[in-house]
Amino acid sequence: MKKILFIDDEQNILDSLKRSLSHHKKWLTLFFAIDYKQGKSILETEDINIVVADYKMPDRDGLSILKEVKENYPDIKRVLLTGSPEVEIFEKTDNIIDHLLSKPSNSKEITELLKKL
Secondary structure, X not given: OEEEEEEOOOHHHHHHHHHHXXXXXXOEEEEEEXXXXXXXXXXXXXXXXXXXXXXXXXXXXXXXXXXXXXXXXXXXXXXXXXXXXXXXXXXXXXXXXXXXXXXXXXXXXXXXXXXXX
């Protein structure tokens, strides 16, 4: 069973992810956070396998969140979710992320990525 944490400041994105992935309950446990403070609390209490963080958020960008996740939880896979998947974003990651996922993504694309990680 994989435990996935999604961090995004847009509640409608989190709700959409919850709806589209909820039928995979046999192999996925899903957690959702509206900001890093909430996400950090989940990381401290759950054995998370993958963190998916939105790149652009008002309180803290996803790349800095995933950098902290890498430093504190090096075994957790890290995915950056972005509405503008530019090559320079991926180049800036400096081995911080394991995968870059464009937004919007369909549930099949997300499911295949989560299975692979």
